[in-house]
Amino acid sequence: MTQISLVVSDVDGTLLTKDKTLTDRAKSAVQRLHKAGIGFTITSSRPAIGMRFLIEPLALWLPVGPFNGSSIIDPEMHPVEQHLIPQAAAERSLKILREFGADIWVFTADQWLIDNPNGSYVAHEQHTIRADPTTVTDFSPYLATACKIVGASADAPGLERCEKVMQEALGRQATAVRSQTYYLDITPPGFDKGTFVQAMAKRLGIATDAVATIGDMQNDLAMFRVSGMSIAMGNAADNVKDQATNVTATNEQDGFAEAIEMILKRNGAG
Structure with a gap:
């Protein structure tokens, strides 16, 4: 089984609770990834400015993917790639x-x-x-x-x-x-959360089989399809859960942190 080298997570309904809170357990889970040498970043339908507040508490060093991954922005909020709708x-x-x-x-x-x-x-x-x-x-x-x-x-x-x-x-x-x-x-056409995952894997020099993704909505399916491990939140619709390799608890039950535990366990670091 391929070891996971990168985790890419959705934000709303996944990393954050319903009231848009980043829990202490979620922050600790990401810290454990960092300590295990596993990369971590986020992709979201949010604009870049709406992701800025997560950079510091999660110690993000990889670019993030706003606008459903159709843009790529570095942690200092400088554009790496910017695409527009025709x-x-x-x-x-x-x-x-x-x-x-x-x-x-x-x-x-x-x-x-x-x-x-x-x-x-x-x-x-x-x-x-x-x-x-x-x-x-x-x-x-x-x-x-x-x-x-x-x-x-x-x-x-x-x-x-x-x-x-x-x-x-x-x-x-x-x-x-x-x-x-x-x-x-x-x-924009031709870009989604799946292409963002592929871009991040290429940046790290790893196969997409070594990427784990976590999400809860239809726009997360594109990254589920290209990653080696995909984890649907417990609050996801059934059709999203059906296309994931694993299902965790809801975002109100620290399902994100549980998903990270699954990934670390798969790598033998749980």
């Missing part, structure tokens, strides 16, 4: 999101743009990424530099239908996948 795909995605009644957010490298400050999830996102949005009346001037577009909706079944329509409409022009039951993310 403008035609961005325009098409906005039209579809409006048809499904979702609130629209546009993220550039350094801005979060909204047109409805009273949207259901605006306050939630402010708390999550620890940043404030800029309200605009027209997204058009920003679509040429969009790193991510989000459709936010409390209608989970409707957003799931929107995801399928979006994927069919955009094809290979962009990636469309839900990062939460209430968020549909549109990101």
